[in-house]
Amino acid sequence: MAGVSSVPFAPSRSPLTTKLEGFGTTIFGEMTSLALDTGAINLGQGFPDTDGPAAVLEAARAAIASGANQYPPGRGVPELRAAVAEHQRRWYGLAVDPDAEVLVTAGATEAIAATVLALCSPGDEVVVLEPYYDSYAATIALGGAVRRPVTLRWPDFALDAASLEAAFSDRTRLLLLNNPHNPTGRVLTADELATVARIARERDVVVVTDEVYEHLTFDGRVHVPLATLPGMAERTVTISSAGKTFSVTGWKIGWLHARADLVDAITTVKQFLTYVNGGPFQPAVAAGLALPDAVFRQAATDLQERRDLLVSGLSAAGMDVVVPEGTYFVVADAAPLGVTDATSFCLRLPELAGVVAVPMAAFYDDATPARSLVRFACCKRPEVIAEASHRLATLKTHQ
Numbered sequence: 001m002a003g004v005s006s007v008p009f010a011p012s013r014s015p016l017t018t019k020l021e022g023f024g025t026t027i028f029g030e031m032t033s034l035a036l037d038t039g040a041i042n043l044g045q046g047f048p049d050t051d052g053p054a055a056v057l058e059a060a061r062a063a064i065a066s067g068a069n070q071y072p073p074g075r076g077v078p079e080l081r082a083a084v085a086e087h088q089r090r091w092y093g094l095a096v097d098p099d100a101e102v103l104v105t106a107g108a109t110e111a112i113a114a115t116v117l118a119l120c121s122p123g124d125e126v127v128v129l130e131p132y133y134d135s136y137a138a139t140i141a142l143g144g145a146v147r148r149p150v151t152l153r154w155p156d157f158a159l160d161a162a163s164l165e166a167a168f169s170d171r172t173r174l175l176l177l178n179n180p181h182n183p184t185g186r187v188l189t190a191d192e193l194a195t196v197a198r199i200a201r202e203r204d205v206v207v208v209t210d211e212v213y214e215h216l217t218f219d220g221r222v223h224v225p226l227a228t229l230p231g232m233a234e235r236t237v238t239i240s241s242a243g244k245t246f247s248v249t250g251w252k253i254g255w256l257h258a259r260a261d262l263v264d265a266i267t268t269v270k271q272f273l274t275y276v277n278g279g280p281f282q283p284a285v286a287a288g289l290a291l292p293d294a295v296f297r298q299a300a301t302d303l304q305e306r307r308d309l310l311v312s313g314l315s316a317a318g319m320d321v322v323v324p325e326g327t328y329f330v331v332a333d334a335a336p337l338g339v340t341d342a343t344s345f346c347l348r349l350p351e352l353a354g355v356v357a358v359p360m361a362a363f364y365d366d367a368t369p370a371r372s373l374v375r376f377a378c379c380k381r382p383e384v385i386a387e388a389s390h391r392l393a394t395l396k397t398h399q
């Protein structure tokens, strides 16, 4: 047994890089484990519990059967890059060169990471809307950059032009936008988008827009990509992904499009992150993007019905609810139930009501404006939302 020490290994400090100190496990992973451990209904993490279009699933099976199982080209298979460009033309009238201006990525997450890491140097500042999707903060930190949050406030979560302007400095390199917005469910108005575009032009910064919920807008709202505004195509990196649009969140096929030199810079980083991913899923997503408009619209209509069910359920449970304009999420204020700390409330919710949700505090630098706010996912089957609503209705009697 020579060389085997009986002294237990006790590291003197955390092995995690200081860049990610305080990030730990994502709140979604934590809440999903809680749902699995307790058998509670998981309205925490945003993933659908039904399959998307059969044609997309079948195309992936066919791609595997036909041998598309090795590394795809670095920028993505040509048919997916062409399909992304054609999708942007068909839905938004944007002219995108599939060879020079499109990059396929491992989900929107990698697109965001590669973009921030490629375009920011240590000490640069990135303006983000707060609450923000959790990977934004971690990615900015990994790049050694500094985030400058602009807070959207309950209950209307409007983007205030003066606060946005005030977040900029001489070090601002990027504005990282998310529209439709997770977790608030906001779809930015034409005025808000025009303000973003004006400030980006005046400050001469690149805007990175995460538009993964582009097809999930409600009540007739139409998604407007920032890149369609005057002067914005050349300074916008537009990011989306197949996960939400086709209910295939596990496939992790995303993409971005931007000016050719921006795509070249981002590709330089991307090649050292994953190089490539999802060989057989890429042609399947290309097939999905070519599906008729009605398929995309039906997905939004179905989700809107689920949103309505969940909004009614949360209201009936005694919470104040803002009706979301898009995305998978509904934000509710649990203050009327006597809740002052949504994080401890969410940790107890499986036991109290057999439901898992996410405290909005997880999406803020300073969570003061979100103390009693909770995010619920509505991308579940109607019967699951009905059962969750039934369970949540008991909360009133616990007061």
Ligand SMILES: Cc1ncc(COP(=O)(O)O)c(C=O)c1O
Binding pocket: 046, 106, 107, 108, 109, 110, 133, 178, 182, 210, 212, 240, 241, 242, 243, 249, 252, 253, 254
């Ligand atoms: C706003 C936002 N951006 C990005 C992602 C991640 O997308 P993907 O799974 O394609 O990496 C999500 C997933 O929930 C999201 O809500």
